[in-house]
Amino acid sequence: MMFPTHFWRYFAIxxxxxLGLLGAAILVDNHQDIWTSTTPTRSTDLHQQExxxxxxxxxxxxxxxxxxxxRGAAMGAGGxxxxxxxxxVYSSNITPNSEHGLGTWDTxxxxxxxxxxxxxDGRLLTPVFPYQHTTLITREDSDALFAALKNLPAAxxxxxxxxxxxxxDWPYGTPVAIAVWRSLFFKPGTYVSEARQSPExxxxxxxxxxxxxxxxxxxxRNAWGALxxxxxxxxxxxxxxxxxxxxxxxxxxTGLANQSVADIARFLKSGQxxxxxxxxxxxxxxxxxxxxxxxxxxxxxxTYLKDMAxxxxxxxxxxxxxxxxxxxxxxxxxxxxxxxxxYEQHCEQCHQRQGQGIAGAYPALANNRAIxxxxxxxxxxxxxxxxYPAATQxxxxxxxxxxxxxELDDREIAAVLTHLRTQWGNQAAxxxxxxxxxxxxxxxx
Amino acid sequence: MSLFFVFxxxxxxxxxxxxxxxxxxxxxxxxxxxxGAQGKTFKNDMAERTRACTACHGExxxxxxxxxxxxxxxxxxxxxxxxxxxxxxxxxxxxxxxxLVDPLxxxxxxxxxxxxxNLKLPYAPAVQAKVRVSDQLLQHGKKLALEGDSSRxxxxxxxxxxxxxxxxxxxxxxxxxxxxxxLNAQLGxxxxxxxxxxxxxxxxxxxxxxxxxDLVAVATWLSTQxxxxxxxxxxxxxxxxxxxxxxxxxxxxxxxxx
Numbered sequence: 001m002m003f004p005t006h007f008w009r010y011f012a013i014x015x016x017x018x019l020g021l022l023g024a025a026i027l028v029d030n031h032q033d034i035w036t037s038t039t040p041t042r043s044t045d046l047h048q049q050e051x052x053x054x055x056x057x058x059x060x061x062x063x064x065x066x067x068x069x070x071r072g073a074a075m076g077a078g079g080x081x082x083x084x085x086x087x088x089v090y091s092s093n094i095t096p097n098s099e100h101g102l103g104t105w106d107t108x109x110x111x112x113x114x115x116x117x118x119x120x121d122g123r124l125l126t127p128v129f130p131y132q133h134t135t136l137i138t139r140e141d142s143d144a145l146f147a148a149l150k151n152l153p154a155a156x157x158x159x160x161x162x163x164x165x166x167x168x169d170w171p172y173g174t175p176v177a178i179a180v181w182r183s184l185f186f187k188p189g190t191y192v193s194e195a196r197q198s199p200e201x202x203x204x205x206x207x208x209x210x211x212x213x214x215x216x217x218x219x220x221r222n223a224w225g226a227l228x229x230x231x232x233x234x235x236x237x238x239x240x241x242x243x244x245x246x247x248x249x250x251x252x253x254t255g256l257a258n259q260s261v262a263d264i265a266r267f268l269k270s271g272q273x274x275x276x277x278x279x280x281x282x283x284x285x286x287x288x289x290x291x292x293x294x295x296x297x298x299x300x301x302x303t304y305l306k307d308m309a310x311x312x313x314x315x316x317x318x319x320x321x322x323x324x325x326x327x328x329x330x331x332x333x334x335x336x337x338x339x340x341x342x343y344e345q346h347c348e349q350c351h352q353r354q355g356q357g358i359a360g361a362y363p364a365l366a367n368n369r370a371i372x373x374x375x376x377x378x379x380x381x382x383x384x385x386x387x388y389p390a391a392t393q394x395x396x397x398x399x400x401x402x403x404x405x406x407e408l409d410d411r412e413i414a415a416v417l418t419h420l421r422t423q424w425g426n427q428a429a430x431x432x433x434x435x436x437x438x439x440x441x442x443x444x445x
Numbered sequence: 446m447s448l449f450f451v452f453x454x455x456x457x458x459x460x461x462x463x464x465x466x467x468x469x470x471x472x473x474x475x476x477x478x479x480x481g482a483q484g485k486t487f488k489n490d491m492a493e494r495t496r497a498c499t500a501c502h503g504e505x506x507x508x509x510x511x512x513x514x515x516x517x518x519x520x521x522x523x524x525x526x527x528x529x530x531x532x533x534x535x536x537x538x539x540x541x542x543x544x545l546v547d548p549l550x551x552x553x554x555x556x557x558x559x560x561x562x563n564l565k566l567p568y569a570p571a572v573q574a575k576v577r578v579s580d581q582l583l584q585h586g587k588k589l590a591l592e593g594d595s596s597r598x599x600x601x602x603x604x605x606x607x608x609x610x611x612x613x614x615x616x617x618x619x620x621x622x623x624x625x626x627x628l629n630a631q632l633g634x635x636x637x638x639x640x641x642x643x644x645x646x647x648x649x650x651x652x653x654x655x656x657x658x659d660l661v662a663v664a665t666w667l668s669t670q671x672x673x674x675x676x677x678x679x680x681x682x683x684x685x686x687x688x689x690x691x692x693x694x695x696x697x698x699x700x701x702x703x
Contacts, residue, residue, distance in 0.1 A: 387544055
């Protein structure tokens, strides 16, 4: 069937109009802060010094400096690389250096970055900077953070920090791609207190959802690298880094519902509890962030997380089918004997014959949630690279585990992990050499 | 225990020789067993806390078996501490080391460094080169190590690493008792800027002036030298470094010391 030429012309015009409208809508969506002047005015009720001291505390709640500092470089000078499935992003210089850092920014610019995810010059920031979370930060806290950053020694960067547009795979670093992403997944917001809950609970929720951005790791990201919700703590595998951040609400993974608030707070402060050890990226969080939190904040976050886990447990009770599914392993006799041989040779001396560990030094493996996680990624990481828990004020001289990457092959690691997952009452799925191989390959060794 | 020996003493003549030997052997076995079991019991000490280190660097840090993991025991504490910080701050690169030291505090790293520095263990005799190396190569290496090369402005190794090449307290390592593979890898890493020290990085300036053949020669000669009877690092540099030489990791080398 043939259409007259003018029909195609109208057809094209219609599509162009739709595209134009969509573009305009995205543009409006990303820049409406320019004409909607809802920005809270800056607070001036705090003395400058007090404000900076408060800001210092907020910096540690947000673990800001850790991401904005490269290995061996000046504090806050940025340049640390973050690998994402879309390419690399380097953190920016947040010292008061006027050429490379925030020297020319004012509190309004800083607030805009946290709240709207935009740089001083209006450039849209990549969501590697967790503005899905920082948008909740109050203006008062934003000003305090900025005052604390002003106190950092101004540091210049020897080499310019590469821009996301240069380091992300095309087209993810383009302003258009970021604008589309923001329209789909980002909405500037404020924390709204839940009147039914205690002030402590609300303080915990404000910290955990906002500054501390717990869900940035503890929830699954979608194919676009976006979080579905900032209060979703259902656990997720960190892409590229390759560590599984366990669910904070599941009874099987972290079991916070059955722990006391004091125990949860103590874990965040010391990096270790009778139940668990913070390892991998969480060790870094404990080292640079949570161990420095005020006790009141630790307790607030623990109260909030415990309640989230308790609520989840109630939901799980009503729909037990899926969460209760337990996978049982039936490894071959070859795997069983290899596993127990390796355990005896390499593990038993510290973790003991019955997997009971040594209190305060080496964790028990029997009935340990970390051993039973469906995803064996963290276990393989621990065996390949060993490691120390974070040295903290409460645990200043931790005991460590040697790396076994040079000693054990995939088959041996799979067998010994299967051993741990099937002994002493532990019941979890077998780990296969293929799984170990894939995790090892992702580490580049 | 002493009662047992008294008993043996009194009845020695009456007991047939075989029985005596059997008893002694049994006693020794018992001893060995309890000693072994004691090695396995948990002790709240630095040996226990540094298991992650000694798994590769050998028992008590006396060097790993494969010629790559260097000895830690008896090295100057400042040097060991600086290396731990170098791994943490990206001046040295080895994933296994970096991941181990990353979550640890400066105070704890220093305690570990001091622990290994204070372990005084005998050295094994130097391993002679597996492949035959020419005398020419060894002579060249020896000359560089003990005399340097004034035409290229390269000081002798023993200017800074101790007259006996056993290091200088507290920040300069000894160069003897190290495997050839390790020495080659380190000098190579300095050449390609993979290994760095605090600025001003004097080792970098020295390696820059040398060719790969020179580095191999000096590493080969060093690896074939036996440790002198007194393997401890010297207390101070014989003659303070003259300008422009300065070392960021060992600033005391340039200072006149009392």
